[in-house]
Amino acid sequence: MTDRMPAWADAILVPLISLILAAIFSAIVIAAIGENPLEALELMIEGALGSTYGWGYTLYYATNFMFTGLAVAIAFHARMFNIGGEGQVLVGGLGVAIILLYLPLPHWTVALVAAMLMAAAFGAAWAAIPAYLQAKRGSHIVITTIMFNFIAAALLNWALVGPLKAPGQEPATPRFADSTHLPTLHDVFSVIGIDWSSAAPANVTLFVAVAACIGLWALIWRTRLGYEIRAFGSSEPAARYAGINPTRIIMVSMLISGGLAGCMAINNVQGEAERLVLNAAEGAGFIGIAVALMGRSHPFGVFLAALLFGFLYQGGAELALWMNIQRELIVVIQALVILFTGALDNMIRMPLERIFLTFRRRPDVPKPDRKSTSAEAAE
Amino acid sequence: MDFLTTLQVLDSSLRQATPLLIACLAGLFSERAGIFDIGLEGKMLVAAFLSAAVAAVTGSVWLGLLAGIGASLVFSAIHGLASITFRGNQLISGVALNFLAAGLTVVIAQSWFAQGGRTPQLMAGGRFEPIILPGALTSSSDIAQAGPLMQLYSELISGHGLPVYVALALVPLTWWALFRTRFGLRLRAVGEAPEAVDTAGISVVGLRFAAVVIAGVLCGIAGAYLATGLQAGFTKDMTAGRGYIALAALIFAKWRPWYALGACLLFGFLQAVAIRFQNIDLGVVEVPVQVMDALPYILTVVILAGFVGRAIPPRAGGEPYVKER
Numbered sequence: 001m002t003d004r005m006p007a008w009a010d011a012i013l014v015p016l017i018s019l020i021l022a023a024i025f026s027a028i029v030i031a032a033i034g035e036n037p038l039e040a041l042e043l044m045i046e047g048a049l050g051s052t053y054g055w056g057y058t059l060y061y062a063t064n065f066m067f068t069g070l071a072v073a074i075a076f077h078a079r080m081f082n083i084g085g086e087g088q089v090l091v092g093g094l095g096v097a098i099i100l101l102y103l104p105l106p107h108w109t110v111a112l113v114a115a116m117l118m119a120a121a122f123g124a125a126w127a128a129i130p131a132y133l134q135a136k137r138g139s140h141i142v143i144t145t146i147m148f149n150f151i152a153a154a155l156l157n158w159a160l161v162g163p164l165k166a167p168g169q170e171p172a173t174p175r176f177a178d179s180t181h182l183p184t185l186h187d188v189f190s191v192i193g194i195d196w197s198s199a200a201p202a203n204v205t206l207f208v209a210v211a212a213c214i215g216l217w218a219l220i221w222r223t224r225l226g227y228e229i230r231a232f233g234s235s236e237p238a239a240r241y242a243g244i245n246p247t248r249i250i251m252v253s254m255l256i257s258g259g260l261a262g263c264m265a266i267n268n269v270q271g272e273a274e275r276l277v278l279n280a281a282e283g284a285g286f287i288g289i290a291v292a293l294m295g296r297s298h299p300f301g302v303f304l305a306a307l308l309f310g311f312l313y314q315g316g317a318e319l320a321l322w323m324n325i326q327r328e329l330i331v332v333i334q335a336l337v338i339l340f341t342g343a344l345d346n347m348i349r350m351p352l353e354r355i356f357l358t359f360r361r362r363p364d365v366p367k368p369d370r371k372s373t374s375a376e377a378a379e
Numbered sequence: 380m381d382f383l384t385t386l387q388v389l390d391s392s393l394r395q396a397t398p399l400l401i402a403c404l405a406g407l408f409s410e411r412a413g414i415f416d417i418g419l420e421g422k423m424l425v426a427a428f429l430s431a432a433v434a435a436v437t438g439s440v441w442l443g444l445l446a447g448i449g450a451s452l453v454f455s456a457i458h459g460l461a462s463i464t465f466r467g468n469q470l471i472s473g474v475a476l477n478f479l480a481a482g483l484t485v486v487i488a489q490s491w492f493a494q495g496g497r498t499p500q501l502m503a504g505g506r507f508e509p510i511i512l513p514g515a516l517t518s519s520s521d522i523a524q525a526g527p528l529m530q531l532y533s534e535l536i537s538g539h540g541l542p543v544y545v546a547l548a549l550v551p552l553t554w555w556a557l558f559r560t561r562f563g564l565r566l567r568a569v570g571e572a573p574e575a576v577d578t579a580g581i582s583v584v585g586l587r588f589a590a591v592v593i594a595g596v597l598c599g600i601a602g603a604y605l606a607t608g609l610q611a612g613f614t615k616d617m618t619a620g621r622g623y624i625a626l627a628a629l630i631f632a633k634w635r636p637w638y639a640l641g642a643c644l645l646f647g648f649l650q651a652v653a654i655r656f657q658n659i660d661l662g663v664v665e666v667p668v669q670v671m672d673a674l675p676y677i678l679t680v681v682i683l684a685g686f687v688g689r690a691i692p693p694r695a696g697g698e699p700y701v702k703e704r
Binding site for chain 2: 029033034081083129130133137138139140142143144146147148150151154155157158162286289293324325326328329330331332333334335336338339342343344345346347350
């Protein structure tokens with residue numbers, strides 16, 4: 001442990017510096033296109049956090065990113081890189097749409113549970129094939145999950161212009177029944193007398209997402225399965241030697257990952273759109289990668305990073321409204337975060353480690369034992 | 380379907396296959412040297428944008444091409460820095476570059492041209508003009524009258540932009556460079572056993588950077604052709620997954636140049652068919668156009684699964700090289 005920096009620096013300082021670097025580069029981009037970065041930041045904060053309406057959108061996006069971030073994080077623990085979140089969300093949405101369209105459900109609580117089960121099952125199923133191919137055939141899971149994103153998009157296109165299409169021009173399903181409508185935060189907070197904007201889409205799914213964060217934390221650090229997943233992720237040969245079945249760990253971690261990604265659909269399909277539309281995931285599956293990297297694959301970190309990206313997403317929408325800055329600026333920030341926290345991690349870590357080693361106090365050097373005292377005596 | 384229609388579909392296949400083929404060869408150089416390149420898509424996209432932007436402003440397709448290659452090289456440099464110098468995760472770096480391209484191109488395009496994230500339509504000098512080979516017919520009515528051989532020559536072989544012919548020439552060139560030169564031998568070795576290359580006193584870092592630079596130049600050409608040859612200007616997300624299809628073709632081709640030509644022509648053909656026909660009626664069942672869209676990806680998964688011949692990537696692919704101390 002002598003040549004490493006303290007755990008808190010690794011968990012907090014490295015992501016923080018990455019974030020600051022990403023922010024600086026984003027500010028340069030904004031300045032380069034002739035806008036004022038400080039003004040933009042002010043507008044983002046005002047738009048995303050300045051009202052319950054803004055918060056309602058921020059939390060809605062954050063809910064999406066919690067699911068996809070957790071999905072990427074659990075796969076990271078097993079050293080699997082699941083880029084397929086986007087496709088798993090789309091297919092999860094298909095599951096939600098099928099059950100809400102064809103099964104008359106009496107109350108939103110029943111509908112929520114049913115939709116959640118379907119979303120998780122469909123998302124997990126979509127992750128199962130790449131997982132199986134990785135475990136049994138050694139096909140690289142990154143490539144197969146990317147391919148499955150495109151196959152999912154084609155599947156959804158087909159379903160929405162074909163069997164599930166509502167009458168009319170738009171490629172979308174009919175609206176779900178009113179009884180399946182999820183209470184928004186406005187409905188929830190009005191019960192306890194807090195006035196919350198009724199226009200924002202944040203809904204009870206937020207609580208499901210927070211529960212998922214806690215549940216996943218317990219799974220990773222408080223169960224035997226979580227231990228096996230972490231052991232497999234840190235050293236496959238060691239895990240194999242300890243009697244852990246690699247196929248089982250790859251399958252289970254990817255099924256959980258796909259299921260979590262699929263569950264995002266209850267937020268955007270059942271909660272917000274209340275029907276299935278084309279490109280329903282809107283890139284949230286990919287943002288999960290940035291969220292998981294930023295959150296260091298820890299569920300609490302994912303929670304915080306999801307809030308941050310929810311803020312960025314809503315703030316970015318405000319920028320597009322009020323300044324001549326396209327919404328795609330968020331994609332740039334997302335890319336920079338992935339670049340700095342994921343790929344250029346060592347660029348930040350190496351100098352930081354050096355600084356910590358330089359300032360390390362002397363007593364950390366191993367205590368002189370008998371031999372060295374005799375050497376001192378000889379001097 | 381008559382002969383001329385078949386020719387027209389094949390003609391369109393060749394055009395669609397060109398950016399795939401150049402990007403696929405870019406990936407071939409990079410991955411043979413042990414650097415996974417998921418960022419083909421992003422490099423093509425920045426190249427497409429900057430080439431279209433410069434060609435629109437200057438009116439010269441050549442300056443556009445240079446600018447496109449330059450943009451792609453900057454992205455290559457970031458990828459090299461992350462995956463070679465700082466020994467980061469090559470997959471994550473590629474993913475980041477794809478998003479960086481998707482975001483930056485739209486933000487900058489809007490700021491420069493204020494046309495909703497696209498560049499202006501390119502005029503004559505700003506595009507790669509079709510090259511009419513000697514003796515080839517040009518008007519479609521003449522071609523319809525001509526004999527089958529003349530039709531084949533005029534419709535399929537003649538009348539493409541320069542990058543199409545360049546792409547075809549690149550295949551034997553790549554094969555020769557990789558399998559018949561000292562540089563190629565070392566490049567392949569660095570993707571299989573970098574420690575052996577290092578032991579022989581050859582720079583692993585240098586070779587890998589060389590491969591990444593070559594990939595950057597090729598992606599630049601591929602992206603420039605997309606915006607200044609296949610289409611007349613840049614539109615948001617115009618690569619539309621072509622970088623990933625090229626990656627799929629690379630796996631399909633098992634990291635070999637001639638196979639890459641075959642794979643890209645096949646995937647180009649699928650795209651051409653999907654553009655020309657919507658749903659295909661096979662008599663018994665009607666194949667929806669979405670199946671055509673998904674087919675390259677499905678085929679790649681099948682190949683990766685190893686049911687139809689096993690695709691084995693370069694052994695040291697994706698792993699940063701750490702010199703023993």
